[in-house]
Amino acid sequence: MTKKRSGRLPAVVVLSLMVGLSITGVVGAQTVWELQTAGLEALAGGDYYTAIEAFGSALQINPQDLGSTVGMAESYYWLGEYDQAQGLASRALSLSRRDPEVLTLNGRISIGSGDLDAALDYFNSAIAVEPNNVEAEIGLAELALAEGRNLDATLSLERLLRIHPEHQKALLSLVLVYEQAGDFETAERYLDIALQTHGNAPETHILAAEYDLRRGNNDAAAAHARTAQALDAHSTSAARIRATVALLDERYIEAIATAEELLRGERTDASVWFLRGQALVGAERIEEAMDSFRTALRYKPDDEIIRLVAENIAMREYPMEAPIRSEFAAYAAERADYFADGYLYSKALSSYRRALRLTPFDVSLRLSYAELHRTLGHTATFLQELAVLTDAGQGTPEIDRRISVYENALSESVAFQWAIDQFTLSKSKTSIAVFLAGGSTPLTHPLSERELLKSITTNLESLERVDVRESSVSSDFPDAFARARSEDVDFFILLWLTDSPRSFGLDATVHVGRTGVAVTSISIARVGPTRVIDTLDAFSRRVAGMFPFxxxxxxxxxxxxxxxxxxxxxxxxxxxxxxxxxxxxxxxxxxxxxxxxxxxxxxxxxxxxxxxxxxxxxxxxxxxxxxxxxxxxxxMPGETVLERSSGALYPLLYDRVRALR
Missing domain, CATH: 2.40.10.410 (FlgT, C-terminal domain)
Structure with missing residues (x-):
């Protein structure tokens, strides 16, 4: 995006740009030109921290250098620090208002900041200055994807290819767009063109490898990863794909070795620690695997998928009194308390249930869960939770006193008057089967799909009126339909999961069990630190309100x-x-x-x-x-209205295309 350039930047700008920036060890006797060159090389190689240091050092020497300002803005853009990038890009724009490159950079940063109208103005301004400006046309396509206008993005990219038939980002973007649309033949045609015209670029082979992984072509993915690594010996993306393929192919020792090779270069990469942990689980080295997961969570404590996988393995492999289960339960309980304090009761209940699955007889935890039900007016449930503790030998005089008080208070309740235990009833429920579509593999967290399916199923099983009779991976619709009929369920659900570093998505189609007819679809995506749990909880709520009473x-x-x-x-x-x-x-x-x-x-x-x-x-x-x-x-007759909603700022496809360089 950025090339060498120079210009005048007011000296006052430097104070706002340089606060907090470390510039030691770079300036020396180097010139602005040399520092800008070093910054551009680092930027091209994806080393944004070194680029920021080099550009910042150039600006310390010459605060009026436009090229370093633009390069620094772009570096922050690729880091996703849009507020910092915006300030720098605005300064560059004040110096060069008709420069298409500066206008386009401002447009892309505006998308990241959520100002789509401003982004459109910037891109159109760039094209007004230079018709058919390649980067501005790409920017318009990214804007269309951000707004969910995939067809407009496709037309824009294909129009660009008629002028520049070998443009790398346009070709690779079309691969992703057509893949998203399910047109794999066209996606692969553009991928073949990209490989023919840009086969010497490691990023082309990385995208090809990721595409093949999503399509289940592991051998082809490994071949492209090896080619990418031959072109760039330091490509961590290529090594990560090789490790992922080895993991999926159950070559666990190779996967462990490759992950450890990656960790020698970057010890704090949580995703590699997770990959190593998954391989260790496959190799039945559970203690080492849990240590690897815990290390991953130490570096990235809010990675919910790593935590869900680790929790599920802890519940399968360790006894209830194991400290590791208490450790994970404490985290879930802390989040539950946080949600309850913020009156987010649905999320609080879900988090308490997660914690209680790990440590069912934790007195303090169950009391907190019981108190939340009391707050919600579920007095009988509150009493039932206290009884669970006494039945398990965990009672105390205070618990016994409260049981006595609430038993007396409930003496006029429906259950007492009818002499019935409402908590042991076999309730009438809507029967469902849940199938994860084959190939729904979150690449960011390989082999996590089954654990995610387990978490989805556990959430659904907590619903009062839903009976999950089967939950498994299904190869295709005919297989899911046949299995749903054999289970004689009312409805079955086909799921697809999408996992990226900043967002998580779930798409589902709901079918009548006896006919297979699709009756509705669900699409949920979330961003933020609780995106996975938010998505799974939103899906459960959608399912709970979907079926007729x-x-x-x-x-x-x-x-x-x-x-x-x-x-x-x-x-x-x-x-x-x-x-x-x-x-x-x-x-x-x-x-x-x-x-x-x-x-x-x-x-x-x-x-x-x-x-x-x-x-x-x-x-x-x-x-x-x-x-x-x-x-x-x-x-109870009534109309159920289902909405297609997304908590994500932009569709996941935009994130993928934006990341292409």
Whole structure:
């Protein structure tokens, strides 16, 4: 993006640019030209820290050097430090308002800062100065991707190729765009052209290797990685792909050796420690693997996928009293407390449940979880959680006192009046199967997809009215459909996961179990330090609200009935439900709804009192004959509106194309 250049920068700017910048060991007797050259070489090689030091040293000697200002702005841009980059780029623009390169750099930084209107103005200004400016055209394509206009991006890139048929970034960008669209034939055609015209560039082979990995062509991916490393012996990306291929091919010793080779160059790379840990798990060296995961988390404590994988392995491989389980539980509990203090109760419940799966009999933890339910008005659940501790021999006089107080307080509750244990009921649920689509491999965290699927399944299993009968990887739709029918589920869900360094995404299609008809799709993406947990929690909430409500009559006393749905199911006092024989209701052939014949309606229930998991109601009979019996089904007709939403600033495809150089 940047070339050597010079210009005048007001001396006052230097004070704002140089605060906090280390410039030792670079200035010496070097000239501005030499320092700018060193900065450009470092920038071209992706060594942004060295580039910033060199450009900063040049600016210390000559605060009015435009080229170093532009180079420094670009370095911060590639680091994702858009506020710092914006200040530098604005200064450069004040010196050279009609320079297409400076205008384009400002446009790209504006995308990163979220000011898309300004980005469009900058790119158009660059093209007005120099029609068909390559970098500005690329910038417009990136802007289109950021806005989700993939077709516009494709047209822009292909228009650019008609003028510059061998432009590397345009070719590689089109590979990613067509891959995202599922047009693999066209993607591979552009990839072949890129390899023919830029086969001497290591980044071309890196992209080809990553593409092959996503397509499951491990041998081809390894070959491209070796070529990239032959072209650039210091390519960590190539070595990382080689290690990933070895891991996926179960060559664990090779994967461990390659990861350790990478760590000799960069000890603080959490992703390599994670890769090493996965290989050690495969080699059944669990203690070493956990040490590797813990090291990864020491360097990157907010990497949720590493933490989820480590937690799941700890639960599988270590007894409940193991210190490692307590260590992971403490982190989850701390986050739960943080969410609860911020009134983010859904997230707090999810984090407490994670912690309790690791250490089920931690008294302090279970008390905190119980207190949260009490705060939410789930008094019976609060009492049940205290009983769990006493049943496990963890009771205390204070816990016993509180149990006595709340048992007395609940003496008029629905459960007490009906003499029923609402927490051991076999509730009526919507049955589902969840399948992770084959090839849905998060490259940033290899072999994490099964652990992520396990976490997704665990979240879904915590839902009151969802029964997950199968959860596994499926090769394709026919396989998933056949397995869903064999499990006789109401619905099945096909999942795809997308993992990048700054974002995490989940796409899903929901199908009727008996017909395979797709009835809706879900797309969720999140950024930020809790992006993975936020995505999984959002998916669970979406699923919880997706299926039509149904409940079962479990007791009857005259005109009063008891149903297996309560406060925690969201049922409202005064709600009216329609009663049918269970055999009269089926899942609609092509929609998320139940179908039944109006003539099969037996009557209705009006809810009069609620408990946490059960409710009492009064029945009204349709017609002269009262045919309502225990075991009948009650439904609540209503429309479910599903929205396609994303918490990510931009689509994941934009992140991939932006990263191309």
């Amino acid at each position: 149904q409940t079962t009559i479990i007791r009857r006393r005259g005109d009063l009935v008891l149903i297996d749905a309560g406060l925690r199911d969201g049922i409202a006092e005064g709600a009216e439900l329609t009663v049918l024989a269970p055999e009269a209701i089926i899942v609609a052939a092509g929609a998320i709804e139940y179908s039944y014949d109006a003539e099969s309606v037996l009557g209705s229930i009006k809810i009069t009192r609620r408990d946490d998991l059960i409710s009492e109601g009064i029945i009204s009979v349709d017609g002269l004959v009262d045919a309502i019996v225990v075991g009948d089904t009650a439904v």
